[in-house]
Amino acid sequence: MSADSTEPLDVIAVGAHPDDVEVGLGGTIAKMCRQGYRVGIVDLTDGEPTPRCPSPEVRLAEAQAAAEILGVQFRMVLDLPNRKLFDTYEARIKLASVLRRYRPRLVIGIFGKTPMASPDHWQASQITDAAVFYARLSKWDSEFDGHPVHTVERQLWYALSLNTPAKLEDGAFVSDISDTLEIKMEALRAYKTQFPVTKERIFRMVQAHAHFYGSPAGFxxxxxxxxxxxxxxxxxxxxxxxxxxxKKQDPIMPDGELPQST
Incomplete structure (x- = not known):
């Protein structure tokens, strides 16, 4: 799982912090990987400091462990500042450079604001939207470490907020993660400093959201x-x-006879 490869990816998922993608999209990412797609995760910040994590290195080790559980091809953490993340020109350029380098067909970012949670999420959403646009602009290669123009075929957003009532937005659909929900939960548990035993309710909330979205869709x-x-x-x-x-049909016998049961 190296970020040194230049082989194109099918999908890049973007989060503000390590664990955002796992919370909102972990089951879908795990399923894509098992379907044979090349998937990468880009975290805009290292997510630190946080109350229970002793250092950024510990958080990054947790993120790498979670990525290995999901099965992604690579994970990259940009050097943008946690708690002070803003939709700036520099941030847009950094992410657009990654998109130009790895040339994904699909980019998935955070959907909208997350009230009562980090405002970095909304900033990350805007940075991602802008980077998708910047990646395809011609006559500008010098701004992107020389990486050539790349047009992302499709963009999606994933729902992240666990604290507000879920609602369906225009363009919403449900990804079936029936077979990968447990993988998603295992990846989340890799973040031992972020989700200790005292925050077990987070896992219940994530599972509740998964069942809430899945059931009406038949999953x-x-x-x-x-x-x-x-x-x-x-x-x-x-x-x-x-x-x-x-449906399995009985074989046709001569004169319309049915086979004898054994």
Whole structure:
């Protein structure tokens, strides 16, 4: 899981701090990796200081452990300041340079504000939106360490807030994480300094959100994603109802006879 490779990625997910992507998108990221997609995580800050973490190195080690559990190809932590993260030109350039270098097809960032939680999340959302735009601007390569223009095909946002009532936004859909919810929870537990035993309620909240989003969509668990632009559907019935079940038929016997049961 090295950030030194220049092989293109399919997906880059962006968080303000290590653990943001795990909370909002961990199940989907784990599923993408198991489907064979090349996925990277970019944390804009190291998330420190925090009350229970002795040093940034400890938090980064936790982030690397969580990334290995999810199965991502690489994780990168930018040197932007925690608690003082703002949507600045410099921040946009730093993230856009990463997008130009790794050339993802899809970028997923934080959706909107998270009241009662860090304001860094809203700043990260704006930085991500701007970086996607900056990545495709021509005649500007000198600003991005010489990395050439790259057009991101699609952008999505993931819901992060656990403290406010969940609501469906325009463009919202649910990602099925029924098979990867436990992987998501294991990745979260890798952050021992952020989620100690005294904060066990965080895990209950994450699981509750997963069941809340998943159940109406017919899944055991789900994560809410929001598309800022229209997404086309080629097969409406299969998209809405799922693949058709193939029923096993009895073989046809001569003269219409049915096979004898054994």
């Amino acid at each position: 055991l668990a789900g994560e809410l994603l929001i598309a800022p632009s229209l997404i086309g559907v080629r097969d409406v019935v299969e998209t809405v109802c799922g693949p058709r079940e193939v």
